[in-house]
Amino acid sequence: MKIVLDSGILIGFSQTCFLPLMPEIKSKIGELIITTGVKYECIDRVRNNMKFKLSSLRIEEYINEFVFTVVSGSKELNEKTNRILNLSNSIFSINNNPLHLVDFGEAECLALLGLTNADCLAIDERTTRMLVEAPEALLEVLKRKYRNKSITLNSEKYEKFQQEIGKVTVIRSVDLFSYAYEQKLIPEYMLKREFLKSALYSLKFNGCSVSFEEIDEYVNQLGQ
Numbered sequence: 655m656k657i658v659l660d661s662g663i664l665i666g667f668s669q670t671c672f673l674p675l676m677p678e679i680k681s682k683i684g685e686l687i688i689t690t691g692v693k694y695e696c697i698d699r700v701r702n703n704m705k706f707k708l709s710s711l712r713i714e715e716y717i718n719e720f721v722f723t724v725v726s727g728s729k730e731l732n733e734k735t736n737r738i739l740n741l742s743n744s745i746f747s748i749n750n751n752p753l754h755l756v757d758f759g760e761a762e763c764l765a766l767l768g769l770t771n772a773d774c775l776a777i778d779e780r781t782t783r784m785l786v787e788a789p790e791a792l793l794e795v796l797k798r799k800y801r802n803k804s805i806t807l808n809s810e811k812y813e814k815f816q817q818e819i820g821k822v823t824v825i826r827s828v829d830l831f832s833y834a835y836e837q838k839l840i841p842e843y844m845l846k847r848e849f850l851k852s853a854l855y856s857l858k859f860n861g862c863s864v865s866f867e868e869i870d871e872y873v874n875q876l877g878q
Contacts, residue, residue: 655684656772661695663776666827666860668709678839734765741815774823780863847877
């Protein structure tokens with residue numbers, strides 16, 4: 655099994671000190687893949703920023719230990735990334751102007767997903783996840799956000815976007831952590847209901863798009 659990881663997943667696990675779970679998850683699941691763009695965003699871009707330096711050093715160490723496989727850029731990947739980027743940012747319009755929703759990093763992850771035949775995309779950012787899974791629901795979210803009923807969804811562009819990315823399964827950092835908890839990949843003293851709840855809240859507050867209700871469902875299902 656292969657999982658493409660977006661930068662938010664790595665940052666969330668680093669900030670919450672859960673990166674040591676990644677080798678255990680990899681041993682159970684398979685290959686954990688990142689793009690050079692994700693590496694740049696997590697490490698190179700913030701290397702001299704003391705606010706994020708510790709997090710970047712942690713992530714770099716796991717790359718050096720080959721826990722994460724960095725896939726180098728290629729002409730094919732760049733071309734596919736740009737097609738996805740152009741399509742995803744022309745699906746929705748506000749007052750007849752294209753609405754920018756997806757950045758290069760997310761588009762590159764989606765492109766890599768298809769080129770490596772990976773099984774799923776791990777991403778915490780809500781907009782990209784909803785664009786892939788539930789565009790109609792995203793349309794309603796955007797209408798509420800902009801308080802503007804003139805936001806439209808171009809079905810033809812979305813169909814082309816779907817053809818470009820193929821079938822995508824999306825997971826989040828809370829899903830990865832819950833998997834590790836369920837498989838008892840974490841130390842035994844941490845296998846407690848309150849630890850699980852606290853960990854999921856911590857991931858939420860570090861950028862994972864998950865509702866309080868979803869956290870409660872995980873805790874009720876897995877918590878001892």
